[in-house]
Amino acid sequence: DTGVSQDPRHKITKRGQNVTFRCDPISEHNRLYWYRQTLGQGPEFLTYFQNEAQLEKSRLLSDRFSAERPKGSFSTLEIQRTEQGDSAMYLCASSSSEYNEKLFFGSGTQLSVL
């Protein structure tokens, strides 16, 4: 069990640029989640996948955000035309399909939009 890994750990970008984050879940986990967390707040749900299918998206996820999970393995989260309000920690988590199995979180990607 190597845990959930996220890359990069930190990303600084200029407003208007596109960014992409990667998440590698625990290998046997078929559910993968993306959350956004701002300072002093709890994680806000963005989207989740079961295998390669994206089953739910939050209304927080504007059309500038897109997530994929090709072949049900790793996942990417892309933000196009970044805005300063996108600055946050982006957390990835995975779980098995056993009913409400606990979430295993990655260390997150800290995004700063200048």
Add this chain to the structure above:
Amino acid sequence: AQTVTQSQPEMSVQEAETVTLSCTYDTSENNYYLFWYKQPPSRQMILVIRQEAYKQQNATENRFSVNFQKAAKSFSLKISDSQLGDTAMYFCAFGSNSGTYKYIFGTGTRLKVLA
């Protein structure tokens, strides 16, 4: 829609003492899960304890226990014999059983254990 409320933004406790963190939630579902997650300053979130709503018995994990009051929609976390390593943000979370598997988190309680 489900909501999770943590009304204590910050708390402190002396080492070796006991502290209780509060959480209330709102849902129309009957079957669900509740969780407490810990996020230390290094920021990787880890599960502390889990409670199934259909179980009347309160969950315990070593020094951590919960007081689950289903009718009152209350789910508090008790930490006994507090240790310096317990210093962290604590998040209460709700897990649905309605066909959607997203988890809803509260805004967190920052706990500081004092030496």
